Amino acid sequence: MHALIIVDIQYDFLPNGSLAVPLGDEIIEQVNRIQQDYDLVVATQDWHPAGHKSFASAHAGRKPFEIIDLNGLEQVLWPDHCVQGSAGAELTDLLDTHRVEAIFRKGTNPEIDSYSGFFDNGKRKNTGLTGYLRDRDVTTVSVCGLAADYCVYFTAMDALEQGFDTYIVEEAIRPIDASGYRDKRATFLQRGGKLR
Ligand SMILES: [Zn+2]
Incomplete structure (x- = not known):
């Protein structure tokens, strides 16, 4: 069984959203088209309570895109x-x-951010996705969606680590930062990840 994981195609990550991924809307047509190529399709949804600690607004004097230590993890x-x-x-x-x-x-x-669809950051909380995929006899996963350099990348890396044969569908992802994605893509390939 080969599953497609569609990561975070939510209004806030699309143009005009509060954390818009450049050209993020360009992938929606591809994501719709490729679903037929997979045995199983699941999606992830970023879903924060108001005042989440990953928000700059939750830290006095901080601005978006600054980096802090949050409960021992770089945030x-x-x-x-x-x-x-x-x-x-x-x-x-449109999805x-x-x-x-x-x-x-x-x-x-x-208290914890959540780039991966499998675990919150630092693996402090499990979403149940691994168990779900195993119960459905999935051995291979492909990951698409937003953003390539954060939630897609970390979802793909965790899929590898959980023992799934893992692909990133490059025609169906867009990064927040293209150079950041290039480095992460190299790490993914080095660990045995594949592209399609
Ligand atoms: Zn988030």
Whole structure:
């Protein structure tokens, strides 16, 4: 079984969103088109309580994109985004979700950020995605979505570490920072990840 994991295609990560990924909307058509190539399709959704500690606004005197130590982990501070129940947290209506069998929400603990769909950062909290995929006899996963250099990358790295044969679908991802993604892509390939 080969599963497609669609990462965080939410309004806040699309143009005009609060944490917009440049040209993020360009991938939606591809993501819709490729779903038919997979045995199983799941999605992730960034889903933060208001006042989440990954938000710059939760730290007096801090600005978005500054880096701090958050409970022992390096943390980039973000603009407020994907607040539970807000319009920005919704998956875009342009995404075809007919084949999406489950949506894994992440970032629900106010103290820990959540780039990967498998674990919150530092592996302090498990979303259950590994168990779900194993129960469905999935051996191979492909990852697409937003943003390439954060949630796609960390989801793909955890998939590798959990023993899945892992691909990043490069036509269906966009980064926040292109040079940051190049470095992370090299690490992914070095660890045995593949591209398609
Ligand atoms: Zn987030």
